[in-house]
Amino acid sequence: MFSFFERMINPFPPEAPTQPPTGIVAFCRHYTKGIEPYLIVMSLLTAVIAIIEVSLMGFLGQLVDWLSKHEPQSFYNEHKPTLIIMSVLVLFVAPLFIWLHATLVHQTLLGNYPMKIRWLAHRYLLRQSVSFFQDDFAGRVATKVMQTSLAVRESVMKLLDVFMYVLIYFISMLVLVAQADVRLMLPMFVWFLCYIGIQSYFIPRLKRVSTKQADARSVMTGRIVDSYTNINTVKLFAHTDQEAEYAKQSMSGFLDTVYKQMRLATGMISCVQISNYILAFAVSATAIWLWQDSLITVGAIAVAVSLALRLNGMSQWIMWELSSLFENVGAVADGINTLSKPQTIEDKPDAKAIHIDRGEIVFDQVDFGYADHHLVFDKLNLTIKAGEKVGVVGRSGAGKSTLVNLLLRFHEVNSGSIKIDGQDVEQVTQESIRAQIGMVTQDTSLLHRSVRDNILYGRNNASEADLISAAKQAEADEFIRELSDFDGFTGYDAQVGERGVKLSGGQRQRIAIARVLLKDAPILVLDEATSALDSEVEAAIQHSLYKLMDGKTVIAIAHRLSTIAAMDRLIVLDEGKIAEQGTHQELLALGGIYAQLWAHQTGGFIAPDITSTESV
Numbered sequence: 094m095f096s097f098f099e100r101m102i103n104p105f106p107p108e109a110p111t112q113p114p115t116g117i118v119a120f121c122r123h124y125t126k127g128i129e130p131y132l133i134v135m136s137l138l139t140a141v142i143a144i145i146e147v148s149l150m151g152f153l154g155q156l157v158d159w160l161s162k163h164e165p166q167s168f169y170n171e172h173k174p175t176l177i178i179m180s181v182l183v184l185f186v187a188p189l190f191i192w193l194h195a196t197l198v199h200q201t202l203l204g205n206y207p208m209k210i211r212w213l214a215h216r217y218l219l220r221q222s223v224s225f226f227q228d229d230f231a232g233r234v235a236t237k238v239m240q241t242s243l244a245v246r247e248s249v250m251k252l253l254d255v256f257m258y259v260l261i262y263f264i265s266m267l268v269l270v271a272q273a274d275v276r277l278m279l280p281m282f283v284w285f286l287c288y289i290g291i292q293s294y295f296i297p298r299l300k301r302v303s304t305k306q307a308d309a310r311s312v313m314t315g316r317i318v319d320s321y322t323n324i325n326t327v328k329l330f331a332h333t334d335q336e337a338e339y340a341k342q343s344m345s346g347f348l349d350t351v352y353k354q355m356r357l358a359t360g361m362i363s364c365v366q367i368s369n370y371i372l373a374f375a376v377s378a379t380a381i382w383l384w385q386d387s388l389i390t391v392g393a394i395a396v397a398v399s400l401a402l403r404l405n406g407m408s409q410w411i412m413w414e415l416s417s418l419f420e421n422v423g424a425v426a427d428g429i430n431t432l433s434k435p436q437t438i439e440d441k442p443d444a445k446a447i448h449i450d451r452g453e454i455v456f457d458q459v460d461f462g463y464a465d466h467h468l469v470f471d472k473l474n475l476t477i478k479a480g481e482k483v484g485v486v487g488r489s490g491a492g493k494s495t496l497v498n499l500l501l502r503f504h505e506v507n508s509g510s511i512k513i514d515g516q517d518v519e520q521v522t523q524e525s526i527r528a529q530i531g532m533v534t535q536d537t538s539l540l541h542r543s544v545r546d547n548i549l550y551g552r553n554n555a556s557e558a559d560l561i562s563a564a565k566q567a568e569a570d571e572f573i574r575e576l577s578d579f580d581g582f583t584g585y586d587a588q589v590g591e592r593g594v595k596l597s598g599g600q601r602q603r604i605a606i607a608r609v610l611l612k613d614a615p616i617l618v619l620d621e622a623t624s625a626l627d628s629e630v631e632a633a634i635q636h637s638l639y640k641l642m643d644g645k646t647v648i649a650i651a652h653r654l655s656t657i658a659a660m661d662r663l664i665v666l667d668e669g670k671i672a673e674q675g676t677h678q679e680l681l682a683l684g685g686i687y688a689q690l691w692a693h694q695t696g697g698f699i700a701p702d703i704t705s706t707e708s709v
Contacts, residue, residue, distance in 0.1 A: 098200035102128060104208035110217040113433045117422060120429050121245050124210045131201055136253045138194040140261045145187050147265035150403075152179050154273075154396030161391055202250065210242035214432050222438045223503045224464075232318025233311045234431060240307070241428025244421040251418045259411055266400050273393035274383050280375035281404070287368050288408060295361040296419055299354065303423030306350035311427065313343040322591065358416065365412050369405040376401040438505055438523065446525035447516050451479030452615045452646035454500065459509035461499060469495045471669045473509070482647040484657030486687060487666035493650045496666070497618050500648075502526055513616070531614035535621030537605040539593030544573050545585040547593075547604055551612035559611060560585070566640070567607035572600055610641055617642060619649040654691055663687065 106127070113123045125132070159172060215238055218225075226234065263285065271278045320327060320336045327336050380394040456475040462468040469492045477483050485493045498504055499511060502518050511518045518526055531551075539547045548560055555563075564570040564585075576587040578595070593601040609617070619638070635656075651657045658677040665673040665680070665687050673685050680687035 095196070095200050098196050099205070101131060101201045102205035102209065104205040105212050106209065110213040110220075112217070112435055113214075113429070115429055115433045117425055117429070120425060120433065121249055124213065124242075124245050125206075125249055128202070128206055128209070131197060132249065132253050135194065135197050135202065135250075136257045138190055138197065139254050139258045141190050142187070142194060143258045143261040144265055145182065145190065147262060147269055149179075149183065149187075150266075150396055150399060151269045153399065154390075154392035157390075157392035157395045198250075198254070203246070206250075207242040207246045210245055211238055214238050214242065217432070217436075220439075221434070221436055223498075224437070225434065229431070230315030230319055232322070233315030236311050236314045237428045237431040240311070240424055241432055244307075244424035244428065247421040248418060248425055251414055251421070255411070255414045259407070262407070266404075270393075270397055270400065273389045273397070277376070277379055277383060277389065277393070277397050280372060280379055281401070284368060284372040284375075284404070288365065291361065291364045291368065292412070292415055295357055295364075296415055299357050299361075299416055300419040300423055302350055302354045302357065303420040304426050305423075306347065306354060306420070307424040307427040309343070309347040309350050313340070313347045316340050316343045325594065361412060361416075362409070365408055369408055373398075373401050373405060438502060440522045441520055444520060444522045447513060447518075447521040447529060449514050449529045449615045451514055453477065453479040453514055454616070454646060454648075455510075455512045456496075456499075457510045457512065459499065459511060460507040461495065461504065462507060463504075469669055470499075473670065475664065475671060477646060477648065479514075480644060480646055482642055482649070482661045484660035484663045485648060485650045485666060486654065486657070486663055486690065491666040492669060493666060494620060497532070497620060497648060497650065500618075501530060501532070529614050530616045530618060531609040531612045532618040532620065533602070533605050533609050537593065537598075537601040539589050539596070539601055539604060541589070541591045543582065543586050543588055544576065544604060547589060548585075548607050548611060551608040551610070555611050563607040563611040564604075566610050567603045569600070569603035569607050573604075606638070615645055617645045617647045619647070619651075621651060621653075654687075 113120050218234065218238070267278050267281060270281065317340055320340065327333060376397050380389065380397045383389045384391070384394055454475075454477040456473050459470050459473040460468075461470045461473075475496075485496060487493050495504070499506060500513075500518070502523050505519070513526070513529075540550065545560065548564060549555055551563070552559070561570060564573055573587075574584045576596075577583045578588045580588065582588060589595050589601075589604075593604070596604070647660075649657045649660060657663065661676070662674060663677060663680055664671055665685070667686060673680055673683060673687055675683065681691060
């Protein structure tokens with residue numbers, strides 16, 4: 094029975110996510126598509142339950158009047174039909190509607206609704222550019238996804254469920270009281286106007302504070318997560334106290350918003366409670382006055398006073414629901430700033446997967462600069478033939494990594510084009526480009542999963558034999574088999590920790606190389622691929638890398654020039670242009686920038702104090 098209701102909403106819809114709107118109402122509607130029918134049914138059930146509850150209150154007053162007028166012997170016979178109907182209502186109808194409402198809310202909506210939002214938001218964010226994640230804390234972005242999904246659910250469901258109940262209940266209550274005497278309704282109506290006035294004053298202020306509080310909470314969480322993520326750096330520089338102070342600043346900022354929120358809450362509670370006591374007095378006094386003039390019955394007094402006391406409890410519940418609503422609305426508004434950002438790099442509507450047969454790469458009149466207007470490339474022209482091995486050299490900031498990032502389409506060129514086998518990278522899908530390029534970077538980051546999962550990231554459908562073969566070629570199989578973790582997993586099943594922190598730099602690098610070996614893409618990019626390896630391991634892996642390069646187009650970036658000296662061609666980047674190109678021997682004979690870099694290397698690395706020279 095429960096599983097039937099749980100399957101009503103698919104929490105993982107297959108359709109591609111689109112950019113959410115930036116308005117709060119439109120944003121909530123965007124993530125509520127497909128869920129509206131269940132929310133409407135929930136609201137209708139809520140209305141029925143409210144009417145039943147007020148009807149029972151009315152029957153209670155009628156029952157008091159009957160009991161005061163009839164003898165016990167004749168009571169049942171005279172009111173038998175009504176008593177049977179009310180019994181069925183109390184014992185069967187009301188429980189049925191309450192069960193249906195509870196099941197729909199808890200089984201269908203509370204779990205599936207926010208999960209659908211998380212699923213769509215996460216998939217949308219995964220398609221954001223690399224720079225999007227570089228500009229924010231990873232923990233803060235994750236918090237926004239989790240926090241906003243719950244806030245949307247609470248905002249929408251409270252509006253449709255809680256306030257539907259309150260509206261129907263209050264209207265039904267006024268009608269019931271007015272049937273006894275319209276004057277008995279007046280204190281409740283005046284109270285209602287005062288209650289609206291109190292909420293109108295406090296709620297907007299609570300909303301503003303809640304918005305600031307949601308942002309302050311995200312900043313606080315982001316700072317704490319940042320400290321935990323970089324705990325090795327914190328320990329290395331002995332900055333535990335500094336990190337505590339860094340977090341304390343954000344905690345203090347968050348606490349300030351809490352104090353402001355609580356001051357408003359105290360004021361609102363006091364005003365509501367005072368108005369409730371005045372309501373109870375006014376209804377009781379009015380009811381007694383009308384009874385003294387024989388205008389209403391004792392049963393009507395019982396109903397009126399009961400409803401007034403019921404309003405006392407309900408008003409406090411409504412007050413906190415309103416506070417919670419606007420706190421959630423504030424969280425939604427804060428989440429919109431992150432989740433509704435447009436994707437800066439998108440596939441064209443008619444983009445198709447790229448097909449690479451040879452692997453020729455052409456940079457044609459490429460201009461590129463970052464958002465800070467720093468120009469990296471100015472009319473760059475570069476052709477890398479199919480199967481050619483090219484080494485890229487240049488000082489820090491010369492654009493070596495940017496060259497590769499543009500090829501992978503992590504950034505869009507300002508003008509010009511980049512083509513692979515004649516196909517413009519802007520006209521094909523991003524996923525297909527990156528699927529055809531294998532890359533090993535200097536700063537190797539592994540997923541917080543097992544060694545097996547990390548290597549299979551290169552090719553998910555690879556066999557166990559292919560997996561082990563790639564690890565052996567990367568000189569990683571031996572140390573992998575000796576690994577173990579705190580959960581008792583060993584070898585390829587051992588967890589590597591967040592970003593691979595349980596492994597040494599050399600071990601992470603070898604797993605990354607194994608991953609690319611398994612991927613076996615036609616284009617290979619090596620960005621300081623062996624920088625984290627000691628000389629002995631590097632010498633062992635170098636042979637595997639050369640084997641990996643066979644039949645592939647290769648771009649290798651290195652500060653240690655000896656690692657790329659044997660490439661087919663070396664490109665020297667300087668001030669956004671190709672200053673020199675040729676083989677190692679040709680560039681040495683040229684006596685230009687490359688020759689100076691080679692001559693001034695100490696221990697195989699480019700000296701940082703080399704001054705720029707004009708190209709020859």
